[in-house]
Amino acid sequence: MDLGLRGKKAIVTGATKGIGRAIVDLLAAEGCDVALCARSEDEVEAAVREVKAAGVEVVGGAVNVRNADEYKAWLEKAAEELGGCDIFVPNVSAGGGMDSEKNWWKNFEIDVLHTVRGCETLMPQLEKSGHGSIVIISSTNALETFYVPMAYNAMKAALITYAKQLSQFVGKRNVRVNSVCPGPIYFEGGAWEMIKSTNAKMYEATLRAMPNGRFGGPDEVARVVAFLASPAASIVSGANVVADNGFTKRVQY
Ligand SMILES: NC(=O)c1ccc[n+]([C@@H]2O[C@H](COP(=O)([O-])OP(=O)(O)OC[C@H]3O[C@@H](n4cnc5c(N)ncnc54)[C@H](OP(=O)(O)O)[C@@H]3O)[C@@H](O)[C@H]2O)c1
Known part of the structure; x- marks a missing residue:
């Protein structure tokens, strides 16, 4: 199946490693010009160099998405350098953590506001595209009880509601909006590698909840995101796609 991604311009936040990086790698392999950001300048430079090997335009920026301006x-600037924006994937998260007011602000500013600010800033470009597509990265932590109450879980839930309502609002301008809820995703340097060494009990319990006995990988989430982002998913808007390897147990109608 041709996803119709060749020549499209995509902006992905938090994309030097993990899920964001897998999304950028796949979109570039499918022929998209891409822009990526993260805080570490060295890692942004390295990612730009490596993604360029796909033969597409790559724009990088060392940016903290918490700093609105x-x-x-x-x-x-990224949209200008790419010559437009057809696809936006706000992927940065402040991550989980035991509750404190500091966490609530951090998750609100980073998970929620960076997504909202990004959608609002890029909307004129996405409208111009004619095939504009936003894929918001949420989490299965938003869908079921996950160990302890955390700001992360509640803010990820806010993103699903925002995605749905935004999809209704911008649909008439040919912009589709969807969200994806990855389940636990394991990769070197990621949160689950850290949990494996610091909280073996939680790691083992999570692994046992996977019907096929393994964690998902960033590349598996990236394939779901690339499809939703692509013109091939022209009929899909306002959906929340759970990509969790069977981790969640609710019936999803
Ligand atoms: N991993 C999982 O199991 C899992 C499960 C469900 C949902 N998710 C969601 O999937 C998304 C990606 O998760 P991940 O595990 O792949 O993340 P990750 O390994 O923590 O990678 C995060 C990326 O974002 C950048 N970043 C972090 N804070 C930033 C900031 N304030 N401004 C700009 N860039 C920033 C990081 O680079 P710098 O550190 O250099 O900034 C890195 O490139 C998140 O929204 C997460 O909530 C992950």
């Missing part, structure tokens, strides 16, 4: 300026 810096972040919005980078998005505008």
Whole structure:
């Protein structure tokens, strides 16, 4: 199946490693020009160099998405350098953590506001595209009870509601909006590698909850995101796609 991604312009936040990086690698392999950001300048430079091997335009930026002005300026510059924006994937998260007011602000500013600010800043470009597509990265932590109450879980839930309502609002301008809820995703340097060494009990319990006995990988999430982002998913808007290897146990109608 041709996803119709060749020549499309995509902006992905938090994409030097993990799921974001897998999304950028796949979109580039499918022929998209891509822009990526993260805080570490060295890692952004390395990622830009490596992704360029796919033969596409790659724009990088060392940006902290929590800094609204810096972040919005980078998005505008990235869209200008790419010559437009057809696809936006806000992927950065402040991550989980035991509850404190500090966590609530961090998850609100990073998970929620960086997504909202990004969608609002890039909307004129996405509208111009004619095939605009936003894929918001949420989490299965938003869908079922996950160990302890955390700001991360609640803010990821807010993103699903935002994605649905935004999809209704911008649909008439040919912009589709969907969200993806990855389950636990294991990769070197990722949160689950850390949990494996610091909290073996939690790691083993999580692994046991996977019907096929393994964690998902970033590349598996990236394939779901690439499909939703692509013109091949022209009929899919306002959906929340669970990509969790069977981790969640609710019936999803
Ligand atoms: N991994 C999982 O099991 C899992 C499961 C469900 C959902 N998710 C969601 O999937 C998304 C990606 O998760 P991941 O595990 O792949 O993340 P990750 O390994 O923590 O990677 C995060 C990326 O974002 C960048 N980043 C972090 N904070 C940033 C900031 N304030 N400004 C700009 N860039 C920033 C990081 O680079 P720098 O550190 O250099 O900034 C890195 O490139 C997140 O939304 C996460 O909640 C993950």
